[in-house]
Amino acid sequence: MASQKQTLTSLPQVSSEIASPEVAPSVWRRQLDALKASFPSPWREPDRDQSFEQMFARAVGMINALKQPPAGTDAAKSYLGKVDLPDYSKCHEARLAPRMMPQEQVLAELASLFDGMPVWNHPYTMANVIPPANTPSIIGAAMAGVFSPNIIEGEYSWNVAKTELEAAAMVAAMIGWDPQTAGGLFTFGGTGCYLYGTKYALTRVLGPESRKRGIRVDGQILVSAEGHYVKDNCSDWTGLGSGNVREIQVDEQNRMSIPHLKQVLEECRREGKPVVMVVCTMGTTDAFAIDPIREVREILDSYENAGGCPRPLLYADAVIGWSWLAFKHYDFERNPLQFSAEALAKIRRNAEQMADLIYADAIGCDFHKTGWSPYNCSLFMVKDYKLFAKMLERPAPAYLQDRTAYNPGHYTLETSRSAAYSTAAWSTLKLLGYEGFQVMLGRIIEVEVYFRKVLAEMPNMVCVNPTENGFVTLFRVYPEWVDAKAQYQRELSDPGAREDLYWYNMLQQNVANKLFAMLRDPDQRVEGWEYPPYTSFTAGYRPTSYAPGETDKRYWVYGLKSYPMSPYCDERAMLMAAMYARKACQLVIEEQLAMHAARAAQQQAAAGAEPGADTSANWFGDNILIPLKYLVQQ
Structure with missing residues (x-):
């Protein structure tokens, strides 16, 4: 006992002389030894x-x-x-x-x-902007899981924090911002980026004191009607209120209307309500519409905000479109990657429009969308990083001290923040470089060019977004006897075809249900047509040209959707998507005719009664019984 006391009170000459204390055996220690096998070793032990x-x-x-x-x-x-x-x-x-x-x-x-x-890298998976993750990004995120670097501060992330700093510098240079003054933070998805943008805007326009006293002014957020629904999330969660979001009308290309934007800005000023943020969507989900951000910048630069407030923040919601910046230095005349002429023209148009991201104050970029990285992995970029950090800085708790030069926990929304996002994105940027992004994006356009040619050759199918150059093709399928191109044009432009639009919308909905049922419901598998491509559906692509302010979405254009995000998705996969849509339409019509016959035989439907709905497989909405005149040639 005396020797043990001596050990505790005496300071050895070297640390290696410190003996391990003797401890009594116990059940918990035995169980702990067993449990240690479920943790990685802290030392380099080859066997473990x-x-x-x-x-x-x-x-x-x-x-x-x-x-x-x-x-x-x-x-x-x-x-x-x-x-x-x-x-x-x-x-x-x-x-x-x-x-x-x-x-x-x-x-x-x-x-x-x-x-x-779903297998996101399968050639038949084309349901949404959900790509497969590349191997280095997967491993990069997993490596962060092994040692848990926390980018609250450099002390807890050490050199791993460089992945955030370097990735942000690379993206800043792609944008055209000065990487010495611009910067970025990785966060929990596009919503996180939008939330950062909203909070930064509120603080810049309403003043840092608003962080203490709260939001006491009806600050306004202006965003296009086609902007992501996250606009309601972020205005709600910041306490501003979703009622202070004003939607700007869109033109025929689903882009923000500049005349209407000017009108709404003037309305806000007359009402004495400062505009805190204008959001340009740089690639909408369905239409890949790119708002005219350069023109918006020019308007805001001369705009006198209400109450003497600073000018609004210009936020670019570029979570889908940002990666087109990879074509910044592409030689379109020489075309070294040998894209087809049709694809090259679309690529060039996207690159030219996305180059205007340089005019934004802040930008949201999703690597888990068009960066082929794991969920979730998003980068919020700001042009003036020092101003952003100063505006949102808060006192540090007593138990945290700055031991390195990088300590973003002073101003980030998150305190603990995994490095898995930044390690995945950094790995992606290193892997792909400019050329890799060009190949990945160009492939999508090439297969879509092919797909749209296929749709053009099929009399009963029509592409409804032929002038858009994004990641999705939206299309409609009609009964075999219908001239789809002519019929769709009537539905889009002729008020007399309003009911045609409604009922053929219901057909699209039923076909979407059938395709998903063929894929996922064993009872509805069709012999010889097993396992269709995993496509999707939209019930709100765009209003008609004769009723741009239509509020009843049943009279908007519905469409089937194909997102060929997988690098394995090729021309054959696109051909299969078209053929399966035609087959599903045939099956739906057969079922509809059988339902009509059964109703007539059983006299279940009185004359003039509204046709009913089948809710047995309402993946995308009820399977509506469609009047016969839309199903069979009269």
Whole structure:
């Protein structure tokens, strides 16, 4: 006992002389030793390190085992494992077990939950702006998971913080901003970027004191009618109120109307309500509309805000479109990547419009959309980073001290902030470079050029966004006897075809339901037409040209959607998408005719009654019974 006391009170000559204290054996220590095997070793121990690596590889292998074979009918399945729909009804019964579970069993159960997940890099997966993640970005995010760098400050992220600083510098240079004065922060998706933009705008325009006393002024946010619905989220969550968001009308290309913007700005000034932020959407989800941000900048530069407030912040919601900046230095005359003439013209147009991002004050960029990185991974960029940090700075708690030169936790929304976002994005930027982005983006345009040619050759199909050059093709399918191009033009421009538009909208909705049912419902699988491409649907692409202010979305243009985001998606995949849409339309019409016949035979429908709906598979809305005159040639 005396020697132990001596050990505790005496300072050894060197630290290596400090002996480990003797401790009594116990059950918890034995269990702890077992549990340590479920954590990576803190030292370079080949056996334990190899065990961790193998466990990681086995887990990935469990998910890979759910993939479909590369040949045969099952190769067309664009999801992992079985088709069964998820059953969430018993999730509330989950309870914490009294004992530990072996990590192999945990991972096996975890892998089983991926059963039925869409495979985003499958050539037939084209449902949304959801790309597969590239391998370095996946591993980069996973590496952050191993050692948990936290970019609240440099102390907890050390050199890993460079991934945020360097990625922001690379993107700033792509934009055309000075990387020495511009900067960025990685955050939780496009909503996080928009929220940062909203808060920065409120503080810049209403003054830093608004952070203490609260928002006491009806500051206005102006955004196009086609802007993302996150405008309501962020105005709500910041306390500004979604009622202070004003929508700007759009033109025929779904771009913000400059005349209407000027009108609304003047209205705000007359009402004494300062405009805190104008949002230009640089690539809408459906139409890939790019707002005229250069013209907006010119207007705001001379705008006198209400109440003597500073001019509004110009925020660019470029979460989809930002990566077109990769064509900044492309030689369109020499065309070194040999894009087709049709594709090159579209690429050039996108690049020219996106170059105007330089006029924004702040920009949102999603790497998990057009950066082919894992969810979620978004970068909020500001032109004047020092001003942004100063505006949002807050006192640090006593238990945190700055030990490095980079400590964004003083002004970020998040305090703890994983480096997984920045490591994934940094890895992507390093992997792709300008040329890699050019190849990935150019491929999308090339296959869409092909797809639109296919639609043009099919009499009963029509592309409804032929002049748009984004990541999506929107199209409609009609009965085989209908001239789709002529019919759609009537629906779009002739008030007398208003009811035609409605009922053929219902047909699009029913076809979308059928395609999803063919893909996911074993009871509706069609022999010889198994596993259609995983496409999607929109019930609000655009209003008609004769009723631009239409509020009843049933009389907007509906359309089927194809987003060929996977690098494996090729011309054959696009041809399959068109053919499956035609087949689904045939099947829907057959079912509709059978329903009409059954109703007539059973005299269930009185004369003049409104046709009913079938809600048995309402993936995208009810399967509406359509009048016969729209289904069969009269």
